[in-house]
């Protein structure tokens with residue numbers, strides 16, 4: 001590991017200690033082998049003015065939950081250092097009480113909640129303090145004889161700190177260990193199963209001590225190359241079944257992603273590596289995202305049976321280690337291993353999948369190295385349980401807020417590049433679903449709005465049955481299943497009386513407006529059967545109930561679709577899949593209409609364009625958003641008892657009522 005410190009960049013920070021603190025923190029955050037996703041913390045001590053302008057000796061420490069890679073000055077919380085040092089004189093302090101007192105010690109009530117390690121940062125006398133969960137150092141402490149290995153590597157340059165729960169307990173322990181310490185004589189603390197602290201009055205030296213200590217540990221470890229193993233992606237059916245079972249145990253829907261790389265292949269092929277990984281994560285901080293262990297699925301084992309076994313073990317563990325007043329976490333895995341399953345991660349949205357995947361990628365080589373050193377020994381069962389159920393760790397997750405209504409659900413929308421399909425896709429994204437949008441138009445690659453769950457744009461011509469099946473498969477490959485389908489793709493052809501319709505035009509209209517729905521539905525059915533509260537909505541037309549002259553091929557296709565939906569509702573009801581349709585009329589904000597067409601039609605009926613637009617009982621122009629809201633409602637849990645229905649979204653048509 002090399003120092004990334006750039007004197008020119010550091011000089012650009014001027015003499016501002018906080019700017020230098022931000023700079024050094026980001027250098028640590030830039031290296032995944034040091035910290036990931038909110039792990040680690042840093043601080044600087046400085047004299048700052050309080051609200052009266054009086055100078056105060058302050059500790060500016062990273063706010064809890066902030067990521068070192070992207071931290072800004074506002075991510076640091078100024079605290080009165082003297083108050084923190086007084087808190088450290090207490091014999092005991094409950095963690096919740098510590099959090100309250102830290103808030104009282106804050107010089108800025110608008111600043112974020114300070115890191116739970118604030119007391120420890122205050123105790124270390126140097127101006128700059130850096131803390132990481134460096135893989136290489138923690139891997140050494142997780143090997144048999146970890147303490148001796150650290151002593152052998154660093155001599156007396158670092159102080160060994162046996163495993164201690166972070167927060168007040170760890171700060172107190174280090175206070176006891178260093179009471180008579182000459183701080184100049186040591187360069188760092190190595191915390192068993194946890195990480196490294198370094199410090200110095202000079203920010204560069206504090207950072208580079210960290211890099212030197214980690215580099216020495218990396219050099220001391222054997223080379224970590226994954227043993228070769230053949231690529232064997234897990235079957236999609238297995239993934240979908242595991243996703244559904246894991247979601248059931250989690251009590252909320254989850255997305256599932258397969259990780260594929262040399263380490264993942266090696267892990268799938270090695271029962272001993274899988275067994276090692278079951279012993280616990282690299283550093284206890286990871287338990288928050290990875291859970292206490294991955295679920296394992298044996299060769300040929302039923303997914304339901306495997307996850308039931310995991311849930312049973314989780315409940316037994318809670319019964320054994322839990323204390324009164326603790327609420328049991330859902331007995332569901334966050335990641336899954338197996339010879340056929342490979343390495344799978346679970347989470348309610350794209351971001352949590354990314355984080356879990358990043359953390360899993362750190363576990364595999366570390367545990368393999370631990371095994372090579374004589375046996376992977378992360379923190380013991382009780383220590384891991386303490387962290388998992390530590391109120392301050394749980395609070396980090398709570399800060400992420402409530403999940404949106406469709407979090408963890410997978411939706412596929414056809415015709416998603418424009419019009420009604422685009423509006424449906426946007427609403428589904430807003431509700432937190434992971435959405436695959438399919439269209440012939442490449443504009444579909446761009447998401448129609450802010451993405452929380454996930455967006456996959458698929459360019460495909462759905463009149464080709466192979467392309468339709470591939471589009472459905474792409475969604476299942478990306479998120480592990482399919483729950484919601486909006487079968488919307490279609491086109492409104494130029495009007496003509498039936499006697500003038502060429503057979504080719506007839507076939508084209510039916511291919512676009514009926515065959516394509518059949519192809520998508522046929523490909524989606526097996527996945528919907530494995531889905532979570534699955535539902536389908538097809539976009540029909542007012543023409544089904546009130547046909548107009550001059551568009552009979554279109555009317556016939558939509559009438560066919562209507563009948564397809566009703567019949568499919570019968571076929572899929574035993575599997576709990578609801579199938580409905582909406583029947584919109586004259587949705588002018590779609591590609592099917594332009595000003596000239598509206599004007600021509602209006603003239604034909606002797607109306608102004610405005611009158612024509614509002615030519616319904618409610619005198620209301622129907623917009624694609626109105627249709628999308630109806631679609632969303634039919635798909636949602638708010639509509640659990642409706643199947644085989646066709647819902648008009650036409651402003652009221654006397655001929656159809």
Ligand SMILES: [Zn+2]
Pocket residue numbers: 040041131132133166194195285
């Ligand atoms: Zn830590």
